[in-house]
Amino acid sequence: MPAPIEFYFDFSSPYGYLAAQRIDDLGAAHGREVDWRPFLLGVVFKTTGSEPLLDIPLKGDYARRDLARSARRFGIPFVLPEVFPFPSVPACRAAYWLKAHDPAAAPALMAALYRRAFGEGEDIRTAEAVAEVAAGLGHDRDEILAAMQDPQIKELLKDEVAAAIDKGIFGSPYIVVDSEPFWGFDRLPDIALWLELGGW
Amino acid sequence: MPAPIEFYFDFSSPYGYLAAQRIDDLGAAHGREVDWRPFLLGVVFKTTGSEPLLDIPLKGDYARRDLARSARRFGIPFVLPEVFPFPSVPACRAAYWLKAHDPAAAPALMAALYRRAFGEGEDIRTAEAVAEVAAGLGHDRDEILAAMQDPQIKELLKDEVAAAIDKGIFGSPYIVVDSEPFWGFDRLPDIALWLELGGW
Numbered sequence: 001m002p003a004p005i006e007f008y009f010d011f012s013s014p015y016g017y018l019a020a021q022r023i024d025d026l027g028a029a030h031g032r033e034v035d036w037r038p039f040l041l042g043v044v045f046k047t048t049g050s051e052p053l054l055d056i057p058l059k060g061d062y063a064r065r066d067l068a069r070s071a072r073r074f075g076i077p078f079v080l081p082e083v084f085p086f087p088s089v090p091a092c093r094a095a096y097w098l099k100a101h102d103p104a105a106a107p108a109l110m111a112a113l114y115r116r117a118f119g120e121g122e123d124i125r126t127a128e129a130v131a132e133v134a135a136g137l138g139h140d141r142d143e144i145l146a147a148m149q150d151p152q153i154k155e156l157l158k159d160e161v162a163a164a165i166d167k168g169i170f171g172s173p174y175i176v177v178d179s180e181p182f183w184g185f186d187r188l189p190d191i192a193l194w195l196e197l198g199g200w
Numbered sequence: 201m202p203a204p205i206e207f208y209f210d211f212s213s214p215y216g217y218l219a220a221q222r223i224d225d226l227g228a229a230h231g232r233e234v235d236w237r238p239f240l241l242g243v244v245f246k247t248t249g250s251e252p253l254l255d256i257p258l259k260g261d262y263a264r265r266d267l268a269r270s271a272r273r274f275g276i277p278f279v280l281p282e283v284f285p286f287p288s289v290p291a292c293r294a295a296y297w298l299k300a301h302d303p304a305a306a307p308a309l310m311a312a313l314y315r316r317a318f319g320e321g322e323d324i325r326t327a328e329a330v331a332e333v334a335a336g337l338g339h340d341r342d343e344i345l346a347a348m349q350d351p352q353i354k355e356l357l358k359d360e361v362a363a364a365i366d367k368g369i370f371g372s373p374y375i376v377v378d379s380e381p382f383w384g385f386d387r388l389p390d391i392a393l394w395l396e397l398g399g400w
Binding site: 044047048049050051056057058059061062065066069072073165168169170171181183184186187189190193200 | 244247248249250251256257258259261262265266269272273365368369370371381383384386387389390393400
């Protein structure tokens with residue numbers, strides 16, 4: 001069994017959302033599992049000195065246009081939430097808790113959280129909002145709420161973010177195929193070619 | 201005759217160089233001329249607060265790897281010059297002088313300057329180095345050297361850079377097709393599709 005595709009993303013990243021709509025199909029087409037690994041871009045930005053994309057003069061305006069255009073191209077529902085960027089710590093904690101306790105169910109929760117934020121423009125900032133999405137998938141609301149306050153889960157997320165920075169991950173989406181890194185939604189065709197050829 | 205493709209780039213931009221190797225073929229495939237418009241990314245960065253790509257922690261290391269990989273994918277000779285990024289004011293002035301005096305000959309000079317820098321890793325920082333490349337194409341060395349000191353040409357370049365910022369151009373390459381902007385070498389497939397469909 002070949003190694004899974006490592007899919008790094010921040011729940012607050014709209015290009016990460018676009019990638020999330022296509023990454024599982026891309027993996028399936030090449031016989032690969034996809035390991036969904038949310039992280040916190042805000043922590044990474046402290047290392048790189050970057051700012052949230054849409055806040056950057058000129059580039060922010062372009063990104064708004066490009067996001068809508070990229071979503072249209074692939075027929076992906078897309079809306080920018082009113083509060084943006086938003087804190088994604090609760091969503092990340094819930095995701096890592098489920099990865100630890102029921103790994104097979106975790107990608108569906110992460111996909112649903114992303115759809116709530118960027119497919120419907122709804123708030124996923126709070127633990128309550130995250131628990132509501134999880135409850136909609138049949139998870140126990142109180143258990144998820146408790147998990148987001150669990151010191152072990154908090155520590156697990158810190159470790160994951162530190163490991164992501166150690167790996168040189170500076171943006172979202174950031175996708176690793178057999179140790180080869182690709183940054184950006186627009187690199188999915190490169191990834192498909194890399195998987196097909198085994199590199200070049 | 202449809203409008204030309206506007207190809208904005210900085211001579212010091214390695215992704216601009218990669219785009220320059222393919223943009224004319226892309227235009228020709230869709231019956232479009234390409235208007236090569238060099239500008240000064242350093243001036244734009246004062247507006248956006250950006251830094252040279254390869255100087256950014258983590259992102260710089262990725263970009264070095266991605267540049268070599270992107271060049272390999274398309275069989276483009278690529279080497280990063282020893283001094284990088286480098287000032288591209290002389291190259292820009294020579295390009296705009298030739299655009300004003302012999303527009304049909306200007307793209308060949310710009311392509312040759314880019315190849316000297318990123319195909320061969322040679323210096324194009326100085327007026328002398330730029331004049332040598334121009335002389336190799338049959339242009340008069342002294343005339344080009346005088347042009348790079350001409351106050352009118354200096355003013356023309358300033359106006360071009362100011363106009364680029366007014367248009368919202370924040371990176372290189374930046375390509376405009378019928379008022380639709382595309383940023384980055386990796387967007388050439390999007391541009392091809394846009395030209396084919398007339399938008400989406």
